[in-house]
Amino acid sequence: MFEGNRVTAHTRSRYPIFQSPMTWIARAPLVTAVSKAGALGLLENSIRDLSVTKREFADVRAATNAPFGVNLPIRYLQMDPKEEDAIIGWLLDQGIHFATTSAGDPTRYTRRLKDAGVVVYHATATLRGAVKAVDAGVDGLIVEGAESAGIRNPEEVHTFALLQAVREAVDVPIVAAGGIVDGRGMAAAFALGAEGVTMGTRFVASVESPVHINYKRAIVDAPITGTIMTDNPPRARSRGLRTPYSVAVAEGTRERALRSSTIEMLYVQGDVENTSGAAGESAGLIHDIKPVQQIVDETIKGFWREIDRLAALRR
Ligand SMILES: Cc1cc2nc3c(=O)[nH]c(=O)nc-3n(C[C@H](O)[C@H](O)[C@H](O)COP(=O)(O)O)c2cc1C
Numbered sequence: 651m652f653e654g655n656r657v658t659a660h661t662r663s664r665y666p667i668f669q670s671p672m673t674w675i676a677r678a679p680l681v682t683a684v685s686k687a688g689a690l691g692l693l694e695n696s697i698r699d700l701s702v703t704k705r706e707f708a709d710v711r712a713a714t715n716a717p718f719g720v721n722l723p724i725r726y727l728q729m730d731p732k733e734e735d736a737i738i739g740w741l742l743d744q745g746i747h748f749a750t751t752s753a754g755d756p757t758r759y760t761r762r763l764k765d766a767g768v769v770v771y772h773a774t775a776t777l778r779g780a781v782k783a784v785d786a787g788v789d790g791l792i793v794e795g796a797e798s799a800g801i802r803n804p805e806e807v808h809t810f811a812l813l814q815a816v817r818e819a820v821d822v823p824i825v826a827a828g829g830i831v832d833g834r835g836m837a838a839a840f841a842l843g844a845e846g847v848t849m850g851t852r853f854v855a856s857v858e859s860p861v862h863i864n865y866k867r868a869i870v871d872a873p874i875t876g877t878i879m880t881d882n883p884p885r886a887r888s889r890g891l892r893t894p895y896s897v898a899v900a901e902g903t904r905e906r907a908l909r910s911s912t913i914e915m916l917y918v919q920g921d922v923e924n925t926s927g928a929a930g931e932s933a934g935l936i937h938d939i940k941p942v943q944q945i946v947d948e949t950i951k952g953f954w955r956e957i958d959r960l961a962a963l964r965r
Pocket residue numbers: 670671672673675694696723752753773794797798799800801827828829830848849850851852854927928929930931932933
């Protein structure tokens with residue numbers, strides 16, 4: 651179905667759809683469900699703990715033979731070079747085939763991963779970052795528009811313009827991120843030069859996502875204006891749900907909480923009001939909590955429906 655698609659050739663998955671890496675969330679249950687559904691689950695490694703990486707990796711391997719990948723968030727891993735080296739070394743010993751790198755300088759890992767035969771895609775939110783990653787030798791890019799959830803680059807551009815700018819500048823395959831929840835968004839991304847898509851917020855609001863039901867419901871209930879950007883010192887910004895807490899942080903009347911307290915308060919206990927769970931503008935397009943298999947199947951069906959609709963314009 652996706653013959654000739656460079657992304658599925660690289661990932662060995664049935665579909666050119668990724669599940670975005672997300673701290674605490676993109677672990678074995680979600681990654682397994684996504685990969686079983688024919689898309690590519692990506693295991694996150696942001697808490698820098700080899701024992702967690704080993705456990706989650708083994709759990710996915712035990713649950714499915716479907717391909718999955720790992721994400722290496724450079725800035726977080728390099729805070730402890732010993733643990734960083736141990737995690738990457740261990741993953742390479744497992745014979746991983748596909749990795750994404752994010753949040754940092756792509757030259758730091760690309761050579762080591764590629765020398766070990768790993769296919770590497772780097773996630774970036776800027777044209778400059780895309781060109782730099784290609785110069786570093788990556789095989790593909792994940793291009794994140796400013797609609798995306800989570801920690802954002804203050805200089806970034808929205809998906810519609812960014813995808814075109816990156817497509818003009820580089821030849822490697824592009825996976826689009828930000829504002830995509832279904833086949834319509836996927837077809838639009840392909841029209842702008844992508845050969846794959848990744849979804850974060852859509853998979854948070856899935857049955858298999860491990861977060862508290864209140865967080866999933868808050869995504870489903872969010873209007874299209876339901877997210878807000880707040881400063882995330884020293885350099886970044888963050889996109890999350892618009893809540894009494896995040897509005898107060900944006901106005902400077904409340905302190906930003908630590909990531910670990912968001913995990914405990916929101917992901918575990920379901921306190922939506924006093925936290926701001928990461929969410930993209932895509933939250934406004936999500937209307938139901940669905941099983942992962944259904945999300946993937948409907949995305950593919952919707953993608954081909956849109957392709958047929960557009961092709962029919964010529965008749
Ligand atoms: C709950 C949540 C947590 C996230 N955590 C991370 C993370 O730890 N590392 C990272 O590179 N991106 C993270 N992201 C951003 C995603 O990788 C991706 O760029 C984004 O979700 C795409 O936009 P979308 O949510 O509209 O699909 C997170 C996103 C969400 C929704």
